[in-house]
Amino acid sequence: MDKNANPRRKFLKSAALTSGLSSMGILSVNSHPLPDSAVPKKLPREVWVAGISQEGVYADKAEDMLDRIFSLMDKVLVNQPDIICLPEVFHTANVTKKYTLAEKLAFSNTVLSKMADFAKLNNCYLVVAVNTEEKGKIFNSAVLLDREGARVGEYRKIHLTEDEINNGLTPGPLDAPVFQTDFGKVGIQICFDVMWEDGWQKLKDKQAEIVFWPSAYGGGQSLQAKALQHRYVLATSTRKGSAKLWDITGHELAKTGFWEKNYYCAPVNLEKAFLHTWPFVRHFDKIKEKYGRKIRITNFHEEEWSVIESLSPEVLISAILKEFNLKTYDQHRHDSEMAQIKARNT
Template identity: 45%
Template sequence: MSDSSNKSGRRQFLTMSGAAAVAGTAAAAGSLALPDAVHSDEVNFPTNRLPREVRIATVCQQDLKASSPTAMVAKIVDLMGQTVTSKPDLICLPEVFPVANLSTNRPSAEAIATAPLASLCRPIAEFAAKNRCYVVCPTYVTEGGRCFNAAILIDRDGKDVGTYKKIRLTEGELAKGLAPGPIDPPVFETDFGKVGMQICFDVFWPDGWKRLAEKKAEIVVWPSAFGGGRQIKMAAATNRLVIATSTRKDTSQICDVTGEAIATTSRWNPWAVATVNLEKTVVHTWPIMKVFPEIFARYGDKIRIRTFAEEEWSIVESRSPEVRIADIAKKFGLVPIDEMLRQVEAKQILARKAV
């Protein structure tokens, strides 16, 4: 999970102030273009984070009620506003949240998807630009005459980075004419790392998570109608992913690569924030643990090694801007656990052929 550079440019970017002109990018059914400049000097970003520390915020929609999609978007924006003092880099929102928990009849997916995206997503894009954060904004979109349950990644300038289309639709969604997305999920580049997405029912199929891990996603956002619980923790641990969920009910959570929930919402707090450090790697404890004393002797408190005895995982993490995991791995022969498993499997295949 280490990066080829220490992202010093990102930190300079985070601390700059002044006017940021927000240009629009065409999306599936409209544009997220914002006509006015947005002043980033309204936000004071912290400068004491590690180069690859990412602050993730999530919300839960359970107790939010509204009379229309537009009103629901306004309430979600208000809820997002409560996270601003934590200076999030990424905010996650629930599955097609504009049409959830409405007191009136729910609009059809087609009605939402064929309306100009700016009518619903513009407030989210404005928030992202004003507060200099990425936002995952789930909604319906159309493309090629078909309607999709989707999530749009919006960047710090309020621009559309890209769209993920839900792969595994429910029977109800299929009956309504929604189309499944491409079987190979995209991975999006951000200034802090690679981000992928899954949506709700996708959680029951392990191949989506696996594909994202193989494509080097580091953070996966999971907008959903339900909480996911242990399934999310298993997906995070199995694929060595940071997973941030945002749900319409129960609990939204942020899980580290170990599968541990490091932040959760509850009836008392409808939003949660966690800081994750992507400058780390997961290794199989044996026999790599033999070099741990040498690593400690060289780096001291500039690194942290956390070992899970029963799982035989160890996580080697940089705690200093001066230390890169790639350099430690090269010097001490650390092999990420997934690469180790691929190497062993290749040897197993050769041995099987020799029988």
């Protein structure tokens, strides 16, 4: 028999062994960021987004789970992410030991301190979903840390389950906040929030460009629909199932799966605009003639949607919109609605 037969089987065996050794902590992972010279130049509004899935990740204690999560985050660093999102209250999920709510809250503070160190060391934002407390009330929260490890802000889950309430958690304020980062405005929703529309619409109204969804499960099409409906980037991080990243059209950019079960990291370009194709399609040929490969226009023919995207640091989409008198989908809809109201009242 040929000793070199079935290379696929050998590869699978080697990959499985490597994954197993890494999960047991036998293989060391380089947690230091790559030098700037090793990273290609990014577009001005190119953002590298990472999400973590706890699928198949178990531990005896919360401290051990935190170590496992850091190991997964270390693997993402090869792409020098701008932001990493972590699953909903991950520190006590998939853990054998049972914790009281007070114990979960106490360990949350430890988690936030260590995550702040990680953010600063690796120059990235973090969405850290833990428990927080104020005036004796405990929340299911997501804390946004900046590149220096400082707290930018906190979102508190609006729509809790009955079990969460019965176990002592308090629902968060109905007004979902947005947070300013150095790459754009971001918002957060958590798990059960997906069954209501209010928080998602508030984030759209406040011009969020990326929304993060730490969760206990994957969400699938319901999350894809949110991305498309509100025309913002949507990034998830889950305790089970796939974690995913969708563009403003609902197009799937990245996800966890068989070969990369526990993390994804991919770029999104925020220098783009979503339009209703008609009547603005009449200008598309002239735009292409002037800007050539510096822009990309993607048409969704049946839906009559179009996306104009800059592929060059020299080209701003806002300048193109102004130059050719184009309106975004949201502006076009708003202006049409105002015209309707005026016509009815005339």
